[in-house]
Amino acid sequence: MEVATLIDSKPDEPWLVISHKDARQVDPKASILREVQTDHSRVHFLHWGAHQATNAFDLPPGKSLTVM
Secondary structure: OHHHHHHHOOOOOOEEEEEOOOOOOOOHHHHHHHHOOOOHHHEEEEEOOOOOOOOOOOOOOOOOOOEO
């Protein structure tokens, strides 16, 4: 899974994954974490539409957010 590979490529950085809430009963969090080989505690999940404003995931300069 490409998302898991990307997360594993930067094992010292926190991640916030925002995904669509899938109507096909697929759990994106479980699917991604099953493939991630590094520390799972640094990977956080929200689904699109459930997110609220927060500074908990402030991106430092030069970082970007990828939404799947």
